[in-house]
Amino acid sequence: MNRLGIIAVVAAAIVAVALPFFLAPFGIYLISMWTVLTIAAIGLNLTLGYAGQVSLAQGAFVGIGAYCVALMTQAGWPYPFAFVCAGLLCFVIGWILGYPALRVQHHYLAFVTLAFTTLVFLVLRNEEWLTHGIYGIDGIARPTLLGWSTGEALDFYVFSLGALTVLAATTWWMLRSPWGRAFVALRENPIRALSLGLDTRRYTLMAFAIGSSLGGLAGALYAPLVQFIEPSSFALGLSFNLLLMVIVGGSGYFFGPFVGALIAVLLPEWLRVTQGYYLIVYAAAVMIMMALCPSGLLGLAERAAKAVLRRDPPPVAPLRIEVTEP
Amino acid sequence: MSAVLEVSNLRKTFGGITAVDDVSFEVREGEILGIIGPNGSGKSTLFNCVLGQLTPNQGEVRVDGRVTTGMRPCDLNRLGVSRTFQLLQVFPQLSVRDNLILAGQEHQGSMFSRLIGHPDAGLGPAAEQMIAFFRLSHLSDEQAGALSYGQQKLLDAAMAFMAGPRLVLLDEPAGGVNLTMLGNLRDRLQAYHAQRNATFVVIEHQMEFVMALCTRVLVLAQGRIIAEGTPQDIRRNPVVIEAYLGH
Numbered sequence: 001m002n003r004l005g006i007i008a009v010v011a012a013a014i015v016a017v018a019l020p021f022f023l024a025p026f027g028i029y030l031i032s033m034w035t036v037l038t039i040a041a042i043g044l045n046l047t048l049g050y051a052g053q054v055s056l057a058q059g060a061f062v063g064i065g066a067y068c069v070a071l072m073t074q075a076g077w078p079y080p081f082a083f084v085c086a087g088l089l090c091f092v093i094g095w096i097l098g099y100p101a102l103r104v105q106h107h108y109l110a111f112v113t114l115a116f117t118t119l120v121f122l123v124l125r126n127e128e129w130l131t132h133g134i135y136g137i138d139g140i141a142r143p144t145l146l147g148w149s150t151g152e153a154l155d156f157y158v159f160s161l162g163a164l165t166v167l168a169a170t171t172w173w174m175l176r177s178p179w180g181r182a183f184v185a186l187r188e189n190p191i192r193a194l195s196l197g198l199d200t201r202r203y204t205l206m207a208f209a210i211g212s213s214l215g216g217l218a219g220a221l222y223a224p225l226v227q228f229i230e231p232s233s234f235a236l237g238l239s240f241n242l243l244l245m246v247i248v249g250g251s252g253y254f255f256g257p258f259v260g261a262l263i264a265v266l267l268p269e270w271l272r273v274t275q276g277y278y279l280i281v282y283a284a285a286v287m288i289m290m291a292l293c294p295s296g297l298l299g300l301a302e303r304a305a306k307a308v309l310r311r312d313p314p315p316v317a318p319l320r321i322e323v324t325e326p
Numbered sequence: 327m328s329a330v331l332e333v334s335n336l337r338k339t340f341g342g343i344t345a346v347d348d349v350s351f352e353v354r355e356g357e358i359l360g361i362i363g364p365n366g367s368g369k370s371t372l373f374n375c376v377l378g379q380l381t382p383n384q385g386e387v388r389v390d391g392r393v394t395t396g397m398r399p400c401d402l403n404r405l406g407v408s409r410t411f412q413l414l415q416v417f418p419q420l421s422v423r424d425n426l427i428l429a430g431q432e433h434q435g436s437m438f439s440r441l442i443g444h445p446d447a448g449l450g451p452a453a454e455q456m457i458a459f460f461r462l463s464h465l466s467d468e469q470a471g472a473l474s475y476g477q478q479k480l481l482d483a484a485m486a487f488m489a490g491p492r493l494v495l496l497d498e499p500a501g502g503v504n505l506t507m508l509g510n511l512r513d514r515l516q517a518y519h520a521q522r523n524a525t526f527v528v529i530e531h532q533m534e535f536v537m538a539l540c541t542r543v544l545v546l547a548q549g550r551i552i553a554e555g556t557p558q559d560i561r562r563n564p565v566v567i568e569a570y571l572g573h
């Protein structure tokens with residue numbers, strides 16, 4: 001990362017810490033939601049952006065994590081234990097969901113994961129003995145950690161921001177390790193990767209499992225944040241939204257999910273004045289952006305920074321297995 | 327001399343086409359074996375069957391006496407058999423250095439030890455050495471996709487050597503490369519061979535390249551081996567001339 005990038009990240013971190021002191025409780029709720037969605041989007045960015053595996057299941061993993069924590073804490077288990085279980089459960093289910101990815105790719109994989117999301121929704125809705133069906137689960141308590149109650153909006157924000165920081169740092173560290181290189185290789189050219197000794201099967205499953213477990217951990221924060229969950233929150237819409245966050249922010253850029261989730265949280269509020277037209281405006285904005293800059297906002301920022309610094313002449317068009325830019 | 331690679335009675339069909347038809351040969355330690363033949367004669371398919379990208383319908387492949395038929399390409403690679411593909415295959419978004427580190431990183435430790443180990447998997451110096459050997463030093467921080475075609479072909483070959491393989495199969499390494507780069511590539515392959523006594527199998531069209539590099543040549547036509555011998559013999563062999571110029 002260059003100097004400009006480091007300055008931007010430090011500035012953003014300062015804003016993230018200082019901002020809640022200037023916000024009303026609803027504002028704090030929104031930025032807490034941003035931390036939660038960012039965690040889920042980081043997971044999807046790992047699976048999709050780095051390892052190149054299309055997934056429309058991330059919303060379902062958020063749901064699994066949320067229900068896991070809600071049910072476990074209401075059954076009397078301590079929150080930290082439920083939190084870890086949500087991550088582990090989604091790791092295992094994500095690993096299993098990775099198996100179809102070993103056989104199908106791209107839009108076929110999108111369909112498989114879409115079917116999974118629908119399946120999870122149906123289980124949440126129909127298995128009333130476990131999930132309370134369409135009535136959902138309410139009164140989910142915010143946790144008390146080592147005597148520190150996160151019941152107030154500000155406290156919970158501090159908690160979720162801390163979780164985001166730890167999880168993002170862990171992901172950053174993992175992507176810097178040889179695994180990060182292997183994931184990118186998997187995305188760019190799995191056949192060549194396989195011929196260089198990469199066990200592409202294991203890395204694919206790992207990318208799914210880790211990405212899904214981040215979705216589950218996001219869900220584990222989502223449940224106590226909103227304190228009421230129901231199946232429809234985790235239907236396809238959420239998965240599509242998370243996909244949009246990754247793509248709008250910049251798929252394959254580490255900080256893409258941070259930006260994408262911010263837009264996903266703020267835009268509806270800003271566009272509230274347009275009332276019923278919100279979705280139309282949002283959709284139009286996304287389409288225009290995709291047409292102008294398919295590599296997302298961070299891709300755009302990177303291009304702008306390069307143009308300003310005018311480092312080198314533009315490189316020769318790379319030979320690509322998958323063309324993602326026009 | 328012992329055989330590093332033994333291929334016996336290998337056959338591969340695609341629907342009605344028999345791409346490789348009952349092919350047997352062996353590759354001896356330290357030799358550079360050339361495989362030539364008209365387009366569509368089954369050379370690439372033969373490589374793909376030997377290296378596990380395709381499963382042969384019949385036949386057996388042995389590496390150092392050990393049967394490897396049906397083994398996955400990644401396991402074969404970790405046994406010390408590496409390759410390049412006919413079409414250029416580098417990772418365009420990774421730097422030249424990362425391309426080379428990637429080519430070596432899976433050969434040491436376990437998956438978990440790689441996760442907690444050093445970001446360059448301890449291969450930074452080795453990668454720089456390989457980059458210098460292929461005379462790409464000024465490019466090691468560039469994205470591979472930003473290199474010229476010839477430089478990418480060099481990188482592609484360098485990646486096949488990165489893990490210190492016992493046997494390297496090169497599928498048209500000189501394909502589409504200009505004359506200067508061609509000389510460069512041949513020179514580097516010869517230097518590597520001389521230094522490490524590595525064993526190569528090279529598919530190539532460029533006759534001068536084959537003549538200069540290979541110690542023995544197999545000729546494939548319509549999936550069968552029709553001739554075998556030194557480059558000089560092959561050049562004069564009427565059967566070979568017929569196969570190339572026949573139609």
Ligand SMILES: Nc1ncnc2c1ncn2[C@@H]1O[C@H](COP(=O)(O)OP(=O)(O)O)[C@@H](O)[C@H]1O
Nearest residue numbers: 340343345363364365366367368369370371372
């Ligand atoms: N995946 C495939 N599916 C069907 N036919 C194939 C496939 N790969 C190769 N072939 C056919 O097998 C024959 C040999 O091809 P190939 O091994 O690529 O030849 P070469 O490398 O000598 O030019 C050709 O007739 C080709 O059309």
Ligand SMILES: [Mg+2]
Nearest residue numbers: 369370371412
């Ligand atoms: Mg070929």
